[in-house]
Amino acid sequence: MENNKKRGGDAPIACDLEAGKKYSWCTCGHSENQPFCDGGHRAAESTPNLRFEAEETKTYYICTCKLTKNPPFCDGSHQ
Numbered sequence: 001m002e003n004n005k006k007r008g009g010d011a012p013i014a015c016d017l018e019a020g021k022k023y024s025w026c027t028c029g030h031s032e033n034q035p036f037c038d039g040g041h042r043a044a045e046s047t048p049n050l051r052f053e054a055e056e057t058k059t060y061y062i063c064t065c066k067l068t069k070n071p072p073f074c075d076g077s078h079q
């Protein structure tokens with residue numbers, strides 16, 4: 001992948017998110033806290049995190065492979 005990105009996993013992670021709360025999605029795959037950013041992109045000189053806000057309180061399936069076309073959500077591109 002470009003920009004020193006890598007897959008952070010091969011399947012989405014089910015995350016219980018809260019409406020109105022902000023989260024930080026790892027875009028580069030280097031975080032040890034998938035699917036969220038742990039700052040690992042800095043040492044890896046890769047892409048920065050993506051901040052997003054949950055619209056509803058529910059379980060979301062968050063992408064770890066970094067190939068989704070609908071970040072931060074899994075769109076099935078990992079297969």
Ligand code: FES
Pocket residue numbers: 009010011012062063064065066067068073074075076077078079
């Ligand atoms: S985990 Fe990335 S698209 Fe499914």
